[in-house]
Amino acid sequence: MADDINQLREQLHQLTEDYKTLEHNFDIMSEGYQESLMLYDKLEDTYHELEETNKQLEVARQRAEEASRMKTNFIQQISHEIRTPLNILNGFTQILTTPGMELDLNTQQEVTKGIDENTNRITSLVNKMLELADASCRTELDRTDHVLAVQIAAQASDESRITVASHLTFDLVMDEGTDTLMLQTNLQQATRALSLLLDNARKFTQPAEAAVNAGAEVKQGRVVLRLAQQEQMLRFIVEDNGIGVPESEAEHIFDEFVQLDDYYDGTGIGLTVARSIARRLGGDVVIDTTYTDGARFIFSLPIA
Incomplete structure (x- = not known):
């Protein structure tokens, strides 16, 4: 056991x-x-x-x-x-x-x-x-000109010939106080950047030849240039009722040679040059993607 x-x-x-x-x-x-x-x-x-x-x-x-x-x-x-x-x-x-x-x-x-x-x-x-x-140069531009903001707007409007474009109505709108606002900038370069934006608006509010030939309804173009102050920046807002820019292309359009619609004339470098100038003047050029009735570009410059 x-x-x-x-x-x-x-x-x-x-x-x-x-x-x-x-x-x-x-x-x-x-x-x-x-x-x-x-x-x-x-x-x-x-x-x-x-x-x-x-x-x-x-x-x-x-x-x-x-x-x-x-x-x-x-x-x-x-x-x-x-x-x-x-x-x-x-x-x-x-x-x-x-x-x-x-x-x-x-x-x-x-x-x-x-x-x-x-x-x-x-x-x-x-x-x-x-x-x-x-x-592509990032060197700052000389900013020794003391000029009225409205002077830049007026000269750019004349230079772009948007005031005599027969296919659109053009309005210059100034928020309170901007008509006497002085900027220390480069008059020639600032005018050039804004002129390129106005030229872009003029071009893309005009019906494309292909649309006209197809008998599409042609609407009257409209472009508004508004001057507005936001803190220490003066904003030149260029607003049109043209073909617009898809949100997905909001940055791409600032690249060299980019044209979203081949039926429109152009070289595809205007926005590239405008943004380059703006940044070298201490400002910027951006597109407002919340605007859907065409395109709205905002060119900003420092006030002081």
Whole structure:
């Protein structure tokens, strides 16, 4: 009987030891399983990061291809736009230099006007290319001119010729106190930046040729330039009822050569140059994406 009890005790002891061994092995397996889970989670995170990186690389590749295409289009367009007035000037030159050619007063005035217009057109294109080359520069511009804010608005309106555009109505609105507000800035550069924004509004409130040819209803264009003070910044707000800008393109349109609608004339560098000038004057140019009746650009300059 005693032998049986001892044998049972030995078996119980062995079972206990076996249980402890199994429990230890289970703990090791559990730790390994947890480590495997952690490793899997890390691998999954790495996979998602790689997937996101690949998406960003694909977007960057598409943007690079788009920029290359736009640059090519820009060069072709500039070449075409320069060649056209050159051909016109060449025609006028042949008329003026033809032996025995006598022109009446009206014809002389038309030729003179044509020469002036096309010379200015070439000069404007060359200036745009020079401005584009300077757009990536971050050097601050000289700000020693003391001028009225309304003077910048008036000169930019004249320079952009928006006041004589037949397809739109243009209004200059000044908030209280802005009519006598003085700025210390660069008159020429500030005027140029605002002129580019007004020119952009003038262009995109005019119906595209494709829409006109398709018989689409043409609405009267409207552009408002409003001067408003916000803390220590003077804001030139250019608001139009043109084709507008999708919110997803709000920053993209400030890139070089970007044109959202190929049916409109343009070089795709005006907004790039305007923002560059504004930032070098201590301000900025942004688009208000909350405005949905067209486009609203805000050009800000420091007051002091």
